[in-house]
Structures are given as C-alpha cells and as structure tokens.
Amino acid sequence: MNFNICVLKGDGIGPEIVDEALKALDKVGEKFGHTFNYDERLIGGAAIDEFGVPLPQETIDACKASDSVLLGAVGGPKWDHIEPSTNRPERGLLGIRKELNLFANLRPAKLWAPLADACPLKPERLGDGLDLVVCRELVGDVYFGKKWRDEAGAGHDDMNYSTPEVERIARVAFDMARKRRGKVTSIDKANVLETSRVWRETVQRIAAEYPDVETDYLYVDNGAMQLVLNPSQFDVILTGNLFGDILSDEASCITGSVGMLPSASLSDTKLGMYEPIHGSAPDIAGQNIANPIATILSAAMMLRYSFDLAEEADAIENAVASVLEAGHRTGDIAKAGEKKLTCTEMGDLICAAI
Amino acid sequence: MNFNICVLKGDGIGPEIVDEALKALDKVGEKFGHTFNYDERLIGGAAIDEFGVPLPQETIDACKASDSVLLGAVGGPKWDHIEPSTNRPERGLLGIRKELNLFANLRPAKLWAPLADACPLKPERLGDGLDLVVCRELVGDVYFGKKWRDEAGAGHDDMNYSTPEVERIARVAFDMARKRRGKVTSIDKANVLETSRVWRETVQRIAAEYPDVETDYLYVDNGAMQLVLNPSQFDVILTGNLFGDILSDEASCITGSVGMLPSASLSDTKLGMYEPIHGSAPDIAGQNIANPIATILSAAMMLRYSFDLAEEADAIENAVASVLEAGHRTGDIAKAGEKKLTCTEMGDLICAAI
Numbered sequence: 001m002n003f004n005i006c007v008l009k010g011d012g013i014g015p016e017i018v019d020e021a022l023k024a025l026d027k028v029g030e031k032f033g034h035t036f037n038y039d040e041r042l043i044g045g046a047a048i049d050e051f052g053v054p055l056p057q058e059t060i061d062a063c064k065a066s067d068s069v070l071l072g073a074v075g076g077p078k079w080d081h082i083e084p085s086t087n088r089p090e091r092g093l094l095g096i097r098k099e100l101n102l103f104a105n106l107r108p109a110k111l112w113a114p115l116a117d118a119c120p121l122k123p124e125r126l127g128d129g130l131d132l133v134v135c136r137e138l139v140g141d142v143y144f145g146k147k148w149r150d151e152a153g154a155g156h157d158d159m160n161y162s163t164p165e166v167e168r169i170a171r172v173a174f175d176m177a178r179k180r181r182g183k184v185t186s187i188d189k190a191n192v193l194e195t196s197r198v199w200r201e202t203v204q205r206i207a208a209e210y211p212d213v214e215t216d217y218l219y220v221d222n223g224a225m226q227l228v229l230n231p232s233q234f235d236v237i238l239t240g241n242l243f244g245d246i247l248s249d250e251a252s253c254i255t256g257s258v259g260m261l262p263s264a265s266l267s268d269t270k271l272g273m274y275e276p277i278h279g280s281a282p283d284i285a286g287q288n289i290a291n292p293i294a295t296i297l298s299a300a301m302m303l304r305y306s307f308d309l310a311e312e313a314d315a316i317e318n319a320v321a322s323v324l325e326a327g328h329r330t331g332d333i334a335k336a337g338e339k340k341l342t343c344t345e346m347g348d349l350i351c352a353a354i
Numbered sequence: 355m356n357f358n359i360c361v362l363k364g365d366g367i368g369p370e371i372v373d374e375a376l377k378a379l380d381k382v383g384e385k386f387g388h389t390f391n392y393d394e395r396l397i398g399g400a401a402i403d404e405f406g407v408p409l410p411q412e413t414i415d416a417c418k419a420s421d422s423v424l425l426g427a428v429g430g431p432k433w434d435h436i437e438p439s440t441n442r443p444e445r446g447l448l449g450i451r452k453e454l455n456l457f458a459n460l461r462p463a464k465l466w467a468p469l470a471d472a473c474p475l476k477p478e479r480l481g482d483g484l485d486l487v488v489c490r491e492l493v494g495d496v497y498f499g500k501k502w503r504d505e506a507g508a509g510h511d512d513m514n515y516s517t518p519e520v521e522r523i524a525r526v527a528f529d530m531a532r533k534r535r536g537k538v539t540s541i542d543k544a545n546v547l548e549t550s551r552v553w554r555e556t557v558q559r560i561a562a563e564y565p566d567v568e569t570d571y572l573y574v575d576n577g578a579m580q581l582v583l584n585p586s587q588f589d590v591i592l593t594g595n596l597f598g599d600i601l602s603d604e605a606s607c608i609t610g611s612v613g614m615l616p617s618a619s620l621s622d623t624k625l626g627m628y629e630p631i632h633g634s635a636p637d638i639a640g641q642n643i644a645n646p647i648a649t650i651l652s653a654a655m656m657l658r659y660s661f662d663l664a665e666e667a668d669a670i671e672n673a674v675a676s677v678l679e680a681g682h683r684t685g686d687i688a689k690a691g692e693k694k695l696t697c698t699e700m701g702d703l704i705c706a707a708i
C-alpha cells in the first residue's frame with residue numbers, strides 16, 4: 001500500500017530523531033511491500049525563522065492532505081524571548097492539534113524490562129509492573145478557553161468542558177480499556193471545579209455503556225500521589241487536557257526512560273499525529289547522540305492506529321525490544337561504563353532487527 | 355502567656371488525632387508556663403449533621419475571635435451523596451480558608467531519617483536529601499473563580515490571578531527561602547495560560563527585590579517530573595492553588611509518610627489555621643490506630659508561626675524526632691514485624707519526651 005506522511009521535524013534534536021524513524025518506516029515498507037511518501041514541512045522555531053509564524057498555513061494544508069503526521073519536537077532557547085501569548089514555537093503545537101482536531105492524546109508509559117534499573121521507584125512499589133496509557137483530551141479545557149486580562153490587570157482563562165467533548169474522549173478510553181486490562185481511572189477535581197463535575201457526570205454515563213470495564217474516579221491530587229505510590233493499579237487513565245499534561249509527564253518519568261516513550265494524537269478520522277513525548281533537547285541537538293527510540297515507536301503507533309498495519313507495528317516494537325535486550329544503549333539510557341551508541345547507530349540496529 | 359485556640363476536630367480520625375495534639379500543647383503549656391484555651395466548634399460532616407451546613411456562622415465567628423485554629427480533617431462516605439457544588443464537607447474547608455483569608459498554605463515535605471525506608475524513590479534519587487516546602491496560594495485561582503454551566507450544559511470555571519494576589523504569596527515564599535536554603539522555584543504553565551503569565555511576570559518582579567535568593571521557573575508538567583526525578587533540587591516551591599494542590603500531594607507522598615506531614619495556612623495577621631495534610635481516613639476512624647504525628651507537628655507550626663514560640667515548637671519537633679529514633683511506630687509507618695502503637699500511646703510518648 002501507499003501512504004502519504006507529512007513530516008514535521010521541528011527544532012533541536014527533532015531532525016535527527018525523525019530521520020531514524022523514517023529509516024525504520026522505509027525498512028518496514030521494503031519488508032512488507034508498502035510505500036511511504038514524505039512531505040516535509042516546517043513547524044515551531046524552524047517555521048518562525050522561515051515564515052515568521054510557528055504554524056504556516058501551508059503546513060496546516062499539507063497535514064490535512066496527508067494520511068498522517070510524524071512530528072519531532074519543537075522549541076528552544078533561540079525563540080524563548082518571543083512573547084508567549086503570540087508566536088512561540090509551542091503555539092505551533094497547540095495550533096496543529098486544534099486544526100487537525102486531535103482530541104485524543106494517547107501516551108503509553110511502560111517499563112521496558114531491560115531498563116528497569118532506570119526506574120526512580122523502588123522495585124517493591126511496582127507491584128505487577130508498570131504498563132498504563134494516559135488518555136488525555138487534547139483540544140479543550142483551559143488550554144483553548146478564552147484568555148484575557150481584565151481592567152485591573154488580572155489574567156483569566158476560561159476552563160471548560162462540554163458534554164460532547166467529554167463523551168468522545170471517554171469512548172476512546174473505554175474502547176482502549178477493552179483491548180487492554182479492562183480498567184479506566186478517570187481523574188478530575190470534581191470536589192472543586194464545575195468543569196470536573198460535567199466531566200465526571202459524563203464519564204459516569206458513558207461508563208454505564210461499558211459494564212465490562214471497571215471504572216474508578218480519583219481527584220487529581222490523589223491521582224498524582226497514586227502514580228508514585230502504586231502505579232500498577234492503573235490501566236487506562238482518562239483525564240482532561242491540563243491534568244493530562246501533568247499526569248502524563250509524571251507517569252512517563254516513573255518509567256525512568258522518557259527517551260523511550262511515544263505518543264499518538266488521534267482525531268475522528270484516520271489522520272493522526274505521532275510524536276515522542278520528550279522535548280527538543282536543544283543542549284544536545286546536532287551532536288548525533290539523541291535517543292531516536294521514542295520517535296521510532298511513534299512511527300509504529302502510526303502504523304497501528306492510522307494505517308491499520310498491526311503486524312508492521314509489531315515488527316518495529318519487537319525490533320526495539322530485541323535491540324534493548326541485546327544491551328544496546330544511547331547515552332540517556334546507558335549506565336556508567338556501558339557503550340553509548342549514536343542516534344544513527346541506534347537507528348541502524350533497529351532497522352537491521354526489523 | 356495565654357492563647358485562645360479554636361479547635362475544629364472534624365470527621366473520621368479528626369477527633370482522635372486532634373486530642374493527641376491538644377495533649378502535646380498542654381504539656382508544652384505546663385513546661386513553659388503558657389495556658390492554651392480551647393474553643394471546640396464543628397466543621398465538615400459533623401457540622402452538616404448538626405446544623406445542615408459544613409461551615410456554620412458560629413464556627414466562622416469563633417475562628418475569627420481566636421488566636422489561631424487547629425483542624426483535624428473533614429469528609430467521609432457518609433456525606434459523599436451530597437451534591438458537590440453545595441454542602442459537601444469540603445465546602446467547609448474551602449469556606450474557612452476564604453473567611454479567614456488564609457492565602458498562604460505552607461506544606462513542608464521532608465524525609466525523616468528513621469523513616470527513610472518508606473520513601474518510594476530509590477535512595478540514589480534523593481541526592482542531598484528531601485527537605486522542601488510547598489508554598490501554595492490558597493484563596494485564589496480556579497478554586498474561587500466564577501463557576502457556571504452555559505446554555506449548552508458545558509461546565510466553566512474562571513481561572514484567574516491578579517497581581518496583588520501573586521505579590522503577597524510570592525513575598526511569603528521569598529521571605530521563607532531567606533530563612534532556608536535561599537532558593538525559590540516558581541511553577542506555572544505560562545506557555546499556555548494567561549493566568550500563569552500574570553503569575554510569572556509578577557514573581558519575576560518580586561524576585562528582583564530578593565537578589566540574594568536564587569529563582570527558577572518551571573512549567574507544571576516539568577515540575578511534576580522533577581519532583582520524582584530530582585527532588586533535592588527544591589527548597590521553596592511557589593505555586594498557585596490548583597498546581598499547589600497537585601504538587602504538594604505529590605511531594606508529600608515522595609517522603610513515604612503522609613501521616614507525618616503538617617501544614618500551616620497563614621493570613622496577613624497572626625491568625626492561622628494548622629492541620630495535617632492527610633485526610634479523615636474514615637476506614638480507620640474510632641479505632642485508636644491513626645498516626646497523630648502530623649497533627650502534633652501542625653500544633654508545633656502554630657506555636658512557631660502564630661504565637662512566635664520557637665523554643666516551644668522546637669520542643670515538640672525534637673520530641674517527635676526522639677520518639678521516632680527510639681523506634682516507636684504507629685501502624686502506617688511500622689514495618690512488618692514492628693510493634694504498632696495506638697494513637698494515644700504515640701501521643702503519650704511524645705508528651706513524655708517534650
């Protein structure tokens with residue numbers, strides 16, 4: 001088959017890590033007889049430098065015309081002086097999420113057995129292990145509500161969720177739980193926020209349609225504690241945009257290897273956006289030492305969710321697992337004394353294992 | 355000296371743990387020649403049962419007429435069916451914070467050396483140790499902004515901060531940092547929220563008045579990660595009401611012993627409110643097995659902050675340390691095979707050590 005992928009390499013280590021993911025896709029194409037066409041466009045700081053804006057219209061158009069989008073990372077100190085409410089690189093990320101209606105952000109956090117040492121938690125805290133997905137609503141909440149300063153100079157943001165917004169993300173979470181261990185934990189602050197009360201009522205109503213799925217409700221403060229105290233209780237965490245931002249980062253660092261974690265942002269069509277959860281790491285950009293695995297695994301998620309190529313996705317994921325088991329490490333996941341591969345070397349090894 | 359303390363025992367284990375704190379205060383009074391008078395009032399579920407509301411006017415009046423307030427904990431399943439926007443026990447807590455203008459919530463999180471085993475993090479993550487204070491704004495933010503449902507049924511909450519609100523909490527944090535290790539980390543989401551941009555601009559302006567204090571700015575997602583990955587980088591964490599709710603709970607569970615952690619909520623007068631950070635633990639209420647230490651340490655904070663009795667506060671804190679060093683434990687902090695003291699026994703031992 002033939003797939004058109006819009007490629008947004010972005011800033012910092014973005015170009016290096018995306019190149020390795022494209023290599024892996026090409027290898028999959030070769031092996032399974034698919035053709036992946038890449039339409040490379042600018043976003044973030046790179047787009048600011050070229051077009052003066054972090055999300056040019058031609059990038060939006062190219063994404064919409066594609067079968068799916070692969071993103072590296074955006075931002076860096078070069079653009080940090082820009083007034084944050086206008087044209088900072090992050091606006092590109094928020095903009096493309098909204099333009100493509102990517103309402104469901106899936107962030108799997110699992111412990112890779114060969115990297116268990118990197119986990120910051122004591123082993124006895126992990127119980128049955130750590131293998132959860134944060135299912136974060138991505139185009140609503142206080143992120144996209146009205147923002148203003150009042151006459152007195154106070155800053156305001158309108159936090160809000162409507163019933164249909166909660167319904168559609170809840171269905172994604174419950175459907176996903178059915179394919180996993182059958183448990184959804186919805187996290188909100190319904191004891192304080194009206195937004196959360198709409199959230200909770202709606203999730204409760206949708207939960208009733210999934211009697212086979214166990215449903216739990218936690219307040220966000222307790223959720224942040226439970227992730228540290230007893231993370232193996234979680235299967236699918238269903239939460240809003242703001243709490244999801246915080247909790248998914250907390251969950252990912254509990255795995256001890258943020259450089260390993262992919263993400264998928266899905267809409268109600270097959271068009272999704274796939275990106276590593278880590279940032280653009282400007283401090284190591286251009287040195288060919290970044291870990292490309294999170295981006296390569298993001299490409300695997302694209303194969304699975306947007307292109308329905310489960311076998312091909314498995315091939316990438318198994319290749320990553322075998323390379324790790326063989327003891328190959330980039331600098332971020334190497335222990336003292338272990339050999340540190342370059343970004344390209346790691347990409348080559350994974351391609352060879354596909 | 356003579357001090358009038360309004361005592362709000364609350365629900366669940368509240369009465370048991372507060373009784374031990376009053377015993378400790380009496381012991382301090384005896385030893386140092388002070389008299390503490392207690393005016394006991396109802397709040398939370400107990401007040402709902404008696405008056406139909408979680409915060410009766412007479413409780414507010416008694417608190418305002420006192421020199422300071424000692425609180426146990428509120429809430430429990432008995433009142434969970436009550437519609438959350440109206441009269442749930444938590445409304446009592448939010449109400450008293452607002453009525454007394456308790457804008458500065460201080461939550462120290464430190465690792466007690468004899469309990470280091472309970473810390474969920476691997477020892478190598480703790481670096482120089484864990485001894486931080488979360489300085490959380492407590493009467494503003496999305497907690498107290500307008501709340502409504504629109505015509506379409508969407509829930510809304512007005513998140514907001516004004517410059518004066520940020521200034522006063524920032525000064526508390528910077529003044530506190532001067533008495534500690536001289537570092538403030540301000541945590542916000544200024545890359546997305548207008549509220550956070552006002553927050554950050556204001557903190558930056560106040561920071562300029564404290565050139566001797568080192569100031570850092572983190573986005574809240576990164577803050578939640580750093581607390582797990584490298585908690586010893588923090589001295590004073592300065593943050594808003596919502597992020598403070600999440601981060602202070604995360605910080606406290608990293609110590610591994612939530613039952614040990616006190617808090618102070620301060621206004622711009624000497625009148626403050628002091629309470630353990632843990633909840634009302636309805637499952638163990640009435641069994642005399644709760645850990646009273648967080649409440650006893652909250653009483654010590656009252657002596658220090660509201661009554662300027664530093665030596666007396668030290669006496670309580672040293673007594674707690676010596677009892678722990680001697681190996682005495684309540685159930686929540688006992689290891690397998692260790693003897694579990696009752697709540698009263700723990701209180702008695704601490705009194706004896708004062």
Ligand SMILES: CC(C)[C@H](C(=O)O)[C@@H](O)C(=O)O
Pocket residue numbers: 090093094245545546575
């Ligand atoms: C860069 C920022 C706007 C973004 C967010 O808050 O969503 C990032 O933290 C993320 O989680 O993808």
Ligand SMILES: CC(C)[C@H](C(=O)O)[C@@H](O)C(=O)O
Pocket residue numbers: 191192221444447448599
């Ligand atoms: C009970 C609840 C309203 C409260 C809060 O969110 O402030 C609690 O979590 C706390 O942190 O004291």
